[in-house]
Amino acid sequence: MCTGKCAKFIGISLYPLALLSIICNIFLFFPDFQITYSKEDAEGLYRLTDEIKYMGGVVGGGILVLIPAIHIHSTGREGCCANRCGMFLSIIFAAIGVVGALYSGVIAVLGLINGPVCLPEHGDWSRPFMNSTENYLGNPEIWDTCKEPENIVEFNIGLFATLLVAACLELLLCGFQVLNGLFGCICGTCNRKEVVA
Numbered sequence: 001m002c003t004g005k006c007a008k009f010i011g012i013s014l015y016p017l018a019l020l021s022i023i024c025n026i027f028l029f030f031p032d033f034q035i036t037y038s039k040e041d042a043e044g045l046y047r048l049t050d051e052i053k054y055m056g057g058v059v060g061g062g063i064l065v066l067i068p069a070i071h072i073h074s075t076g077r078e079g080c081c082a083n084r085c086g087m088f089l090s091i092i093f094a095a096i097g098v099v100g101a102l103y104s105g106v107i108a109v110l111g112l113i114n115g116p117v118c119l120p121e122h123g124d125w126s127r128p129f130m131n132s133t134e135n136y137l138g139n140p141e142i143w144d145t146c147k148e149p150e151n152i153v154e155f156n157i158g159l160f161a162t163l164l165v166a167a168c169l170e171l172l173l174c175g176f177q178v179l180n181g182l183f184g185c186i187c188g189t190c191n192r193k194e195v196v197a
Contacts, residue, residue, distance in 0.1 A: 003184035004075070007090060010177045011073025014097070017166045017173075018066040021104055024159045024166070025057025031116070031156075032149035047125055047149075049117050049156070056107025057163050064100025065170050068093035072177055075184070087184030094181060097174035105167030111160040112137065116153060118146030 029038045029052060037047040068090075075090040115129030115136055128145050129136040136142055136153070143153040 003087065003180050003187065006180045007072050007075045007087070007177065007184065010173050010180065011069050011071075011075070013173055014065055014069035014072065014170060017170050018062050018069060021057040021061030021065070021163055021166045021170075023057075024163050025052070025055055025062070028052045028057075028111075028156070028159050031152050034149070037149055047117050049111060049114065049127065051107050051111035051114065051160075054107050056104040056167075059103070060100040060107065061104030061163060061167050061170055062100075064103070065097045065174070068097035068100075068174065068177075072097075075181075084185050087181045091178050091181035091185065094174045094177035098171060098178070101167045101170035101174060105164055105171065108160045108164040108167060111156065112164070116146065116156040118152045119148040120145050121147050 029048065031037045031048075071093040072090050075086040115127055115132075117125060117127050119125050120128050129142075134142065137157065146152050149155070
């Protein structure tokens with residue numbers, strides 16, 4: 001496959017992944033689809049996990065992947081000297097995308113491991129699964145420990161797992177573009193103008 005066409009494919013593939021990451025992170029701010037949990041309470045605390053506030057999906061998987069995606073997509077066009085300069089720059093942009101995807105993925109893993117902030121049946125707002133010796137991810141029987149927000153465990157697992165999958169795909173695509181950019185920098189994009197008869 002031509003390095004220019006490959007760059008276009010990678011750029012186009014990164015757009016929906018970056019958008020998905022941003023949307024998932026925004027939804028995480030509204031557990032049970034209510035804004036009350038993202039507001040400051042009487043003690044000055046927010047009832048959201050720290051990993052949501054780190055905005056891995058918006059900053060890492062979103063912005064730090066979307067900007068490289070735009071450049072990588074445009075790199076596939078025909079340019080001077082077989083667009084070798086554009087392919088060289090795509091290596092740098094793809095490396096930024098790798099960093100963003102790694103950030104998003106690490107935050108998603110931490111969000112999954114530590115569990116949500118919730119109101120247990122007996123006690124105050126806390127993260128009941130954070131220091132538990134039992135793995136809550138594989139044990140749905142203990143998910144009803146969290147009484148409020150409703151279905152918060154499933155909500156967090158679904159969105160953080162989606163962020164993790166998107167981050168892994170972004171990492172693969174950006175990593176592949178680093179190699180593709182290297183070949184494109186050496187060999188050019190191999191785009192040719194079609195001659196119309």
